[in-house]
Amino acid sequence: MQVLEQSIVVFSQNYLPLCRVNIKRAIVLLVTNKAEPLGLTAEKGWQVHSPSMVIDVPKHIRLKIASRERMWKVPPVNRREVLRRDHHSCQYCGSSKRLTLDHVMPRSKGGSHTWDNVVTACDRCNSRKGDRTLFEAGMQLRIKPKAPAHPAISFAEQFWIDVQANLE
Structure with a gap:
């Protein structure tokens, strides 16, 4: 897979996994000093070469800036x-x-x-x-119905499930 097609996990200031971004967005966040590398794992990231510099892009970054969380409402039942x-x-x-x-x-x-x-x-x-x-x-539901969860919570749950699977 090409380097520019890789995705990076972005953590909030409080170390909550927020989302995945492409490597280009991660480079912008690192170069503008809005994010910092996060030494979460021993895995090394990627080296991206430009005409004037070489940038080490880790697999995980942490935002330095306080991101205002957009208000999220449970969607209507439709x-x-x-x-x-x-x-x-x-x-x-x-x-x-x-x-x-x-x-x-x-x-x-x-x-x-x-x-x-x-x-x-x-x-x-x-x-x-x-x-x-x-x-x-005389019927049964396959899955108990519930309201959708906040996207950040869903992403965080899946992220930690993937981390645990990689550790095993």
């Missing part, structure tokens, strides 16, 4: 967001054909239109379940 959360697959059988939305606890029985009560279901499973609870229909 078809597009529920399909994205459920990876465009039925939460009962795993199918990706003819998807609809289903209320786990039917609205007619007091269920609400919230993140923990709406799932993606294929036409067949939705019809089979009908206006019944999971218990009444």
